[in-house]
Amino acid sequence: MKSRSRSYLTLLACLPTLMIFGCFETKEFPSPAPPNLKPNQPSPGQTVAKSEHAPEVKGDSKGGKPEVPVTPVRTVDPKQLIDVVSGDVKGGESKNPTPTNFLWLPADKTHVKDEPLVVTSPLGLSPIASFSPASNPLTKGKVELGKQLYFDARISKDTTVSCATCHNPEKGWTDQLKTSIGIKGQVGGRNAPTVLNSVFGRTMFWDGRAPSLEGQAQGPPQNPIEMGDQDYKQIIERLRTIPGYREQFQKVFGTDVTLDGVAKAIAAFERATALTGNSAYDQYAMGDSPESLKAMSDSAKRGMVLFGLRLRTDDEFKAGVPLKKAGCTSCHAGANFSDEEFHNLGVGWIEKDGKFADLGRFAIEPIGAKNEKSVGAFKTPTVRDVTRTGPYMHDGSETTLAGVIDFYDKGGNPNPSLDKDIQPLKLTPSEKADLVEFMKSLTGAEVKVALPTLPPGADGKSPDPRAALTPPSPPKKAGLDSPHTMIGLRY
Ligand code: HEC
Ligand code: HEC
Structure with missing residues (x-):
């Protein structure tokens, strides 16, 4: 992805619901490389030589020992990092916020009464700590607050839809619909991607129009207020009528409810919770005991080889199929099985009209920097937990893995x-069939999220988070409008 497009996107993409607090250009992000790779063990990172971003693991000439992938160092000047908690904001309108500023407020750190939270990544994933920006450290109260906001439909314009409506943890953090349904039953044009492991994403959305959580954390050179988007104001004003949120914001951020805090809290919740690893594949690939060799079936192992990954060198099983025959690791590479790039597979191509239903990446590239190769190109999704996240593809056009x-x-x-x-x-x-078996072996231990009790509103009533788990009906076709826009959150 060209940096030009990223900076342009900053304006538009600055405000995805979960990461509003900043849009700054970064040149490199740490890639999700499996940590502590032991010698002689396969890694999903092995075959990613084609990607300029994913870590490359090379075997040496003697023992075929893979080198531990080197995580690229961030090139962003740490001085540019904005620590909103400390109120150390430079530039933008947030410098002098009014007491009613809904985007960002200066914090009095003495009010922050939150404890750090340490999250251990599931087997096979990179440590979460390296993906948590300095401006948004994981804390207990913040993650709990983020969870409430994630399940609270009062975040949407007409208070009928929450993040969980479309990214329901019980449904693989998706809605399991062909394309999502937003407020007033409007049907969007795209399939809801899983939020699982999205913390590792270098960009967000099928077309990558929003920078990743990490990119967002680098600080906003412009203030979203400039966009004159009043929807945000309405959301924050609504949340400020809920005493429980005001209290928690004081405890966690030392401020009143702000959009910055909403974004950070939701992002922290997702980072700490929406993780999938420790699958049969991980137990096999990261294991070193003879028992762990049995974590995958023979069929899944053949599928793994076809997919493009080598078996463990201490595994005597003979797959008997050509390595990389299916070539999946050209794109589904790295610990999270995505090169984070955009590719055209022809999904959504309308043969008789000779065009795409959705231009994908091309549509969001700035005039003057458009690349024909981006027509109909979409971001490589993870294939972890893919048994739970169907229907598949950006338009939900495939219903089964077969x-x-x-x-x-x-x-x-x-x-x-x-x-x-x-x-x-x-x-x-x-x-x-072997390839399908391999993908099944990427199913992680299910993340059970107990539904939060939501703070009561001014009327003293506490909404049931379960009510928003069913999308509004009846469905009405609304074209390609993004569901995030439909709930009143623009980006
Ligand atoms: C009405 C359904 C709907 C609601 C509500 C919704 N989303 Fe989404 N979400 C989607 C769809 C559809 C996409 C893909 C949009 C696209 O690519 O243009 C998406 C994309 C995302 C992504 C990017 C994932 C990736 O891998 O690129 C994240 C993260 C996300 N949503 C989180 C949230 C959060 C947090 C909320 C609540 C504040 C939320 N969503 C509310 C449907 C929804
Ligand atoms: C050229 C890059 C590339 C190759 C090679 C590739 N994929 Fe994909 N894969 C993608 C992209 C991009 C998408 C999303 C396409 C879209 O929606 O338009 C995708 C989507 C998928 C999905 C749907 C996931 C979801 O959540 O919707 C699965 C499953 C999948 N690929 C498995 C495979 C397998 C198995 C192979 C090998 C046979 C493979 N891929 C080869 C890039 C690739």
Whole structure:
């Protein structure tokens, strides 16, 4: 992704619901490399040489020992980091906020009565600490507050939809719908991606129009107020009518309710909770005992090899299938099985019209920097927990994993911008089944999230978070409008 487009996006993309507190350009982000790789062990990072961002693990000439992937160092000047908690904000209108400022308020640190929270990443994932920005450290009260906000429909314009409506932890942090349904039953044009492991994402959304949580953390050179978006004000004013939120904001941030705090709290909740790892594959790949060799079935191991990953060197199992025959690791690489790049597979190509239903990445590239290759290109999604996150693809056009494999097998949908790595695969029926088995082995231990008790509003009533878990009905077609916009949160 070109940095130009990222800075342009800053203006528009600055305000995804969960990470409003800043949009600053960063050149590099730490990639999700599996930590503490032991010698002679396979890693999903092994085959990512094609990606300029993902860590590369090379075998040495003697023992085939992989080098531990080097995490790129952030190149952002730490002085530019904005520590909103300390009120050390430079530039932007937030410098002199009025007492009623809804975006950001200076904090009195003595009011902050929150304790640090240490989260251990599930097996196979990078340590979360390296993905938590200095301006938004994980704390207990913040994560709890973020959880309430995540499940609270009072965040949406008409108080009917919460984040969990479309990113429901019980449904793999998605809505399991073809495309999402927002307020007043409006149907969006895109499938809700899982929030699981999105903390590792370098960009957000199918077209990457929002910078990652990390990018966001670098501080806002512009203030979103300039966008004159009053919806935010309404949201914050509504949340300020809820005494329980005002109290928690004082405790966690030392301020009244602000958009900055809402974003940080939700992001912290997602970081600490929406994680999937420790799958059968991780137990196999990261394990070193003979028992852990049995974590995956023979079929899943064959699928793993077809997918593009090597078996453990201490595994005597003979897969008997060509390594990388399916070539999936060209894109689904690294610890989170995504190169974080944009590719055209031809999903959404309308043959008779010779065009795409959704231009994807191309649409958000700035005039003058548009690249034809981006037409119909979308971000590589993770395939972790993919058994729970269907229907698949940005438009939800594939309902089963077998369907996804058939789609790849035929070489996607040929079109003028088709990615060069998408070609007919000539897989046998048993190879197809093996690939599905491998993807099943990426299912992590389910994250059980107990629903929070929401703070009562001015009327003394506490809404039931469960009510918002069912999308509004009846569904009405609303085109390609983003569900995030539909709930009144622009980016
Ligand atoms: C009405 C359904 C809906 C609601 C409500 C909703 N989302 Fe989303 N979310 C989506 C859809 C659809 C996308 C993909 C949009 C796109 O790519 O244009 C998405 C994308 C995302 C992503 C990017 C994930 C990735 O891997 O790129 C994150 C993170 C996210 N939403 C978090 C949230 C949070 C936090 C809230 C609440 C403040 C929320 N969403 C509310 C439907 C919804
Ligand atoms: C050229 C890069 C590339 C290759 C190679 C590739 N994928 Fe993908 N994959 C993507 C992209 C991009 C998407 C989303 C496409 C879209 O929605 O338009 C995707 C989507 C998927 C999905 C749907 C996930 C979801 O949550 O919607 C699955 C499953 C998947 N790929 C599995 C595989 C398998 C298995 C292989 C090997 C046979 C493979 N991919 C090869 C880039 C790639």
